[in-house]
Amino acid sequence: MFRQLNHLTVSADGRYARAEELNFLRDYLASVDTRISAYEKIRAEGELMADKIQAKQKAENPHCFHYGQRDHSEICRRDLVDAIRLSASAMLFAELDLMRDNFLLWYRTIVKAFNYETMADSTYGKLLPAMIKQLLTPEEQRVMQPVLALSSSILSK
């Protein structure tokens, strides 16, 4: 959204924007209420979702957050809470490019550095999308889906 606006201000400099160049604004404004309601639900449930996801993962494998000689549960939880918040923000502003450039590409290297790929796959490929699906209405899911798909494609195996 921000990049599209930025692009429009440059590309339409010195002339009026054409109707098709304004479509993204129309689409966004039509979905604002849905985005805000989805954002508010995720804001209210983000921490709880992170706890539930970790609880499920630990139930399957109590040592799943042990890397090297340390338990990294707390760090992984913090990262997950951040990721959920950033996903909600990306959905709210329809701004996937910033989410990818500011967070996902960097976080992928951290995931790889700690051999955390299997857990990231379970978190961002399966458990988080399933929880979001339970939390949101079908219409809200529709605006959240691109963000979840982007996270999954970058962080999952």
Added chain:
Amino acid sequence: MPTVFAPTYQHQLHQAHPARTNHYSLRDYLQFSSAQGSIRDWYDQRVMLVTEDFVIGLVQGLEEEVGSASALVMYKIGEEWGKRDAVVFRQHFEQDYKRELRKAALTFILEAWWWPFTTQGWGNWDVDLTEQKNGFMFINIFDSVVARTLGDVGKPVCYIYAGLFAGFFTGLIQKPLGCIELQCYAMGETYCKFLVGKQDRIDAAAFWQNEGATARDIEKRLRQGELVTNKG
């Protein structure tokens, strides 16, 4: 962990979010000040944008000045830069992550080190540490700024990268290491491959390369533990 003095930075986003570690998008990492006509990075170091013509001018100008020694000069520039960067990086890492460098996972340290370079256009990388215990490692660079600029010239050209890796890893582990580029985008390959290791490995690789061995041949020989003394 000893107390680490954390300076206040002028970079506005850094000031506002000192604990933020995902700050590597171009607009976050660099602060463009049109009033001052300056660009500064996350740690307030001055940065400048250069064109491909600048890179070509630098490489070819140096060749004109010192001939074939330009490769060594570029390597030495990179090596000195890497050694100094290792010192600065250690300070930044310990400030940012509140952890001593030697207690952090090596893969994490390496990612933390290279991200600013990626942001500034030096290319993405991939590090292969599988032979670390045998005293060497491989680094692949995708989109080397030097090779991409010079195009297909049929020989390795990324001496400044090789020097940078040699200097940084020497500074990091406090043991003398060298580096050689085994394959280069400027040789028609799809990416550049570097070998970092103890000098005997680098010398062996350089010997095999001069004999016409490919990067894959050299990699195979090194992984099999063969050194130049076995050449017969």
